[in-house]
Amino acid sequence: MTTLAAPSPLQRISTALYLRPRILLFLLLAPPLIWLGVIYLGSLFALLLQSFFYIDEFAGTIVHDFSLRTYGELFTRANFDIFLRTAVMAAVVTVAAAIVAFPIAYYMVRYASLKTKALLYLAVMLPLWSSYLVRVYAWKLILAKEGIVTWIAEQTHLAWLLDSILAIPVIGGPSLSISYIGTFLVFLYIWLPFMILPIVAALERVPASLVEASADLGAHPGATFRRVILPLALPGVVAGSIFTFSLTLGDYIIPGIIGNSRPFIGQAVYQLQGTAGNIPLAAAFTVVPIAVMSVYLMIAKRAGAFDAL
Numbered sequence: 174m175t176t177l178a179a180p181s182p183l184q185r186i187s188t189a190l191y192l193r194p195r196i197l198l199f200l201l202l203a204p205p206l207i208w209l210g211v212i213y214l215g216s217l218f219a220l221l222l223q224s225f226f227y228i229d230e231f232a233g234t235i236v237h238d239f240s241l242r243t244y245g246e247l248f249t250r251a252n253f254d255i256f257l258r259t260a261v262m263a264a265v266v267t268v269a270a271a272i273v274a275f276p277i278a279y280y281m282v283r284y285a286s287l288k289t290k291a292l293l294y295l296a297v298m299l300p301l302w303s304s305y306l307v308r309v310y311a312w313k314l315i316l317a318k319e320g321i322v323t324w325i326a327e328q329t330h331l332a333w334l335l336d337s338i339l340a341i342p343v344i345g346g347p348s349l350s351i352s353y354i355g356t357f358l359v360f361l362y363i364w365l366p367f368m369i370l371p372i373v374a375a376l377e378r379v380p381a382s383l384v385e386a387s388a389d390l391g392a393h394p395g396a397t398f399r400r401v402i403l404p405l406a407l408p409g410v411v412a413g414s415i416f417t418f419s420l421t422l423g424d425y426i427i428p429g430i431i432g433n434s435r436p437f438i439g440q441a442v443y444q445l446q447g448t449a450g451n452i453p454l455a456a457a458f459t460v461v462p463i464a465v466m467s468v469y470l471m472i473a474k475r476a477g478a479f480d481a482l
Contacts, residue, residue, distance in 0.1 A: 217463075224456035235453060243453040247461070252441075256461055259438040262353070263421035266360045270368040270417045271410050273361070278372035278409075279402075297366045305363070309430050312359045316349035316431065323348070346433055356432040360421050367420065368413035375409025376402070411473045418469065422462045438462060 180188070190197040226235050227242040246252060281293050300308060315321050326335040339345040339352060346352030379402055387397040425439025436444070438458055445455035 220456050220459060223452055224460050226453045228451050228453060243457045246454055247457055255436055255438060255441050258435060259422060262357065263418045266357060266364065266421045267414045267417045269361050270365050271414065274365060274368040274372055274413065278369050278376055281373055282376040297369050301366055308363065309359060309427055312362065313350050313430055316355045318348035350431055351433055353432065356428055359427050359431045363427065364417040364420050367416035371412035372406060372409040375406045379405045415470065415473055419466050
């Protein structure tokens with residue numbers, strides 16, 4: 174006669190959790206919820222709390238009294254210019270990325286063979302596998318006055334065109350690497366994959382039968398694109414714009430390497446919490462992108478952008 178071996182402690186725990194699925198679900202969700210609630214939301218709350226303090230102008234120390242005084246400083250001319258400059262750049266980069274990315278994504282989904290599509294995916298993803306700083310500094314060399322762009326312009330006798338572009342007020346400068354045009358080009362290059370991939374995902378969800386039905390009903394290809402493909406791909410464009418807009422809004426490395434001395438929001442936050450030691454104003458600056466992106470995300474959610482992610 175054989176006797177059954179007693180279950181091990183691990184088997185008893187496994188059986189107990191199997192019989193109590195709610196406890197099992199709680200144990201599985203507890204670590205990520207603690208991480209999200211304590212680490213992320215806790216740090217965000219600390220950031221918001223700091224923005225309601227202010228700096229004593231005479232002592233230079235932080236006064237831990239609840240006040241809206243720091244937020245009032247955001248509306249001074251210098252600080253408002255920083256916000257306006259960053260928001261305009263983020264909007265322009267987002268629109269340009271959508272214009273450049275859509276034809277690429279459309280070709281990848283509708284016309285490219287499997288081999289070409291794989292190569293295009295590789296081309297889009299390849300820059301993401303290299304260092305962010307290396308790519309930015311590479312563009313610094315390309316756009317510099319002694320760089321490739323200037324050399325090509327001189328070899329093709331188009332130096333006058335480059336000089337004319339650099340002479341444009343506000344966005345021009347001594348060279349492309351010290352101008353808003355150069356900053357825009359690098360932002361566009363760095364964030365373009367984040368626009369292409371959501372649009373590809375959205376276009377792949379457009380049923381081919383709808384396009385065929387539109388053609389069967391006599392619609393011109395242009396009409397089919399405007400009335401069938403574009404509305405269905407719009408959530409992908411909005412999803413991509415979330416990445417390009419928010420990443421441009423908070424980036425401080427590219428404007429610090431490519432561009433002139435006029436700071437963006439990210440640079441202002443870096444300088445205020447570092448050398449200036451004005452943490453309340455730095456925190457108030459960071460609240461601005463959070464508020465802008467919160468409104469933007471609500472609009473994107475209504476447009477169905479998250480379905481394309």
